[in-house]
Amino acid sequence: MSINVIQLIQSAMTDGVVRQLAARFGLSPDSTQKVLGATGPALAAGLMQKGATLDGARSLFAMILSPEVNGHIAEQLPQLLGTTTGVSQLEGVGRQLLERVLDRRVDTLSDEVASQTGVPAHAAHAMTGIVGATLLGLLKRHFLDGQGNVGQLPTLLGDQLPAIAPHLNDRLLAGLGLGGLGAFTGNILSQLKAVSANIDHPTPAAKPVAETLSSIRVPADAVVREEPRSRRWLWWLLAAIAAVLAFLFLRGCHSEQRDEQISERSSAEAEATVRPASAPADASAAAAPASDAAASAPAASAVAASAANEAQQPAAAPAPTRDSQLSFTVDTAGKPTLTATVDSEAEKSQLIDALTKRFGADRFVANVTVDQDTRPAGWLAHLDGLLPLMALPGAEVKVDGAHIELSGSAANAKLGWLDKLKSLFGASYQIGSFSVEQAVANATENFRGAIKGLLTPDSSCATADVVKVLNLQVINFTSASARVPASAMEDLNQSAQVLNACARNGKTAKLEVAGYSDNVGGARANLQLSKKRAEAVRAYLVKTGVPEDSLVAQGYGDVRPVASNDTAGGRFANRRIEFVTQP
Structure with missing residues (x-):
């Protein structure tokens, strides 16, 4: 049941899908194809290395057939890439799966892909996750359709070498921690063959008829009665x-x-x-x-009765698509307030029971939601290590699947919580501290990479596309200030350039500049400040030539948060300027 996984990826990544990816990340289709052409073979090499040990092959096969892997991804790609939420979920799930399969972060590989193809790092990072989710989904579909087993996996992986070797180089393999190209291609086949020789090869449930009959000794005089029988x-x-x-x-x-x-x-x-x-x-x-x-x-x-029982069997439930979440903030008296989403009442009870045992029934606030579309909360296994942090005054923590973000006193380097959690959770979790400067820098990189696609002469000026890109920029106002910060002026200048070009082509984008705040401070003050900031952004764009009648400004205060206000990162996301298409 051998296949060529590169051809499978290419068949899933149709021209339409490539154009969707290119538009989504502000790239040309040719640049997008270069990223896909480098990422797919490199990830296949990573899977080959994973399958080159007995334990690795077994865990890889189990991961491929796990509920987290979408076996129908090839058909669903166009729909998933049609929305920002779909792209974000696909990227996130793919990166998490790859890091669990490869036992390492994939940023090093995607950084190398970005370097070799010349695309922005954020685009390479995102497409690495998307290709990873696609590759694993295609393998799952193949094994399910062919009723394959783990014993066939090493041979299937070894068969990929001729297809992927021309696309590999020392730097890409180094990004996966695999050493040089010569060493990899020279050793991997023998390693996979050794695994194939020693791994279990499950036998079929029933022997073929010919094989069964060959073991039966039939008397010679019985042969003449074979046909009547x-x-x-x-x-x-x-x-x-x-x-x-x-x-x-x-x-x-x-x-x-x-x-x-x-x-x-x-x-x-x-x-x-x-x-x-x-x-x-x-x-x-x-x-x-x-x-x-x-x-x-x-x-x-x-x-x-058997037929009736089969008819009554319920259809398999769809695999969960959302990561479990936990965020908490601790007041000055050491009392934590938590918000969490888990997949079952059992997980909810486990969390509440642990909090009650640690703090007492009236010494914490917990808002826990049960959502069956949520994956199991892996962080619950490390809850004992998190409980002391929940008693640290001023601590703020957000857990989103396998991502953990510290802020407030939890991010204080002198207290060492970053290193403690890295040791507690292990390499399968991404743990870091929130930094406003880094968040602004990341947003700026994403925005400037995406807006290039709108600055080309053949840009369509479709309002929906313009809005998506403009909303990637971050205008980081100083606390309590409505003055447009210098750090945002260059991005606003590029935004104005796009809007002016569309207006000259008779495709003026009618937009609302909407201001939002976090929940710190009074609701009335937040409403007034958010409106002043929206008006300041509108005035800046009009000053740079954008038609005055194409923009209106409105403030909404702390309504419609896009993240939890429990952490610094969440409040940063909620303090935003949002461009909205006018009806």
């Missing part, structure tokens, strides 16, 4: 089928007699439910095999 089995099979049909028909007749007092319509519905579509229309058609049906009633009943 085969025909008798055929007649027995036909008789059994007739018996089952007769039994079902008779049961339908009995049901009609019991229900003859019911209205004509109800009788018809009951009969349609009991009698199979293939049952004879009158009793005479089933009279001949009636005695066979009586003799075969137990077997027929078992068959009917």
Whole structure:
């Protein structure tokens, strides 16, 4: 059941999908193809290295068939890439899966892909996650369709070497921690063969008929009776089928007699439910095999019961798509307030019980939501290590799947909580401290990479596309100030350039400049400040030539938060200027 995974990726990444990715990240289709052409083979090499040990092959196979991997991703890619939320989820899930499979962060690889292809790092990072999710999903679909097993995985991986080797180089492999190209290509096949020779190869549930018969010694004088015996089995099979049909028909007749007092319509519905579509229309058609049906009633009943049980089996529930979340902030008295989303009542009880045991029933506030579309909360296994941090005055922590962000006193380097949590959670979690400067820098990089696509002569000026890109920029106002900061002026100048170009082409974008705040301070003051900031941004754009009648400004205060206000990172995200299409 060998395949070429590079060809599978290419078949999933159609021209339409490539154009979607290019537009999403502000790249040309050619640049997007270069990223895909480097990332796919490199990730395949990483999977080969993972499968080059017994334990690695088993864990890789288990991950491929896990609920987190979407076996229908090839068909769903166009829809997933059609929304910002879909792209974000696809990227995040893919990166998490890759880091669990490869036992390392994939940033080093995506940074190298960005360097070799010349695309912005943020685009390479995102597409690495998307390609990873696609690759694993395609493998899952292949194994499920072919009823494959773990014993076939090493051979399948080894078969990829001729397809991926021309696209690899020393630097890409170094990004995966695999050493040089020569060492990898020279050793990987022998390692995979060794695993294949020692790994379990599950046998089929039943032996093929030819194999079963070959072990039976048949007397010579019995051979002449082989053909008649085969025909008798055929007649027995036909008789059994007739018996089952007769039994079902008779049961339908009995049901009609019991229900003859019911209205004509109800009788018809009951009969349609009991009698199979293939049952004879009158009793005479089933009279001949009636005695066979009586003799075969137990077997027929078992068959009917089995069919009914199979029909009643519920459809498999869709795999969860959202990461579990936990955020908490601790007041000056050491009392934590938590917000969490978990996948079951059992997880909710585990969290509440641990908090009660640690703090007492009235010494914490917990708002816990159960959502069955949420993946299991892996961080619950490390809850004992988090509980002391929940008692640290001024601490702020956000856990989103396998990502942990510290702020407030939790981010104080002297207290050492960053290193403690890295040791506690291990390499499968990404743990860091929130930094406003870094957040602004990341947003600026994303915005400037994306807006290049709107500055080309052939840009469509579609308002929806313009809004998506403009909303990538961050205008980091000074606390309590409505003056446009110098750090945001260059981005606003580029925004104005796009809006002016569209206006000159007769495609003026009508936009609302909406201001939002976090929940710190009074609601009335926040509303006034958010409006002043929106008006300041509008005035700056009008000053640089954007048509005055194409922009309106409005403030909304702390309503419609896009993140939890429990952490510094969440409050930073909520203090925002948002561009919205006017009706």
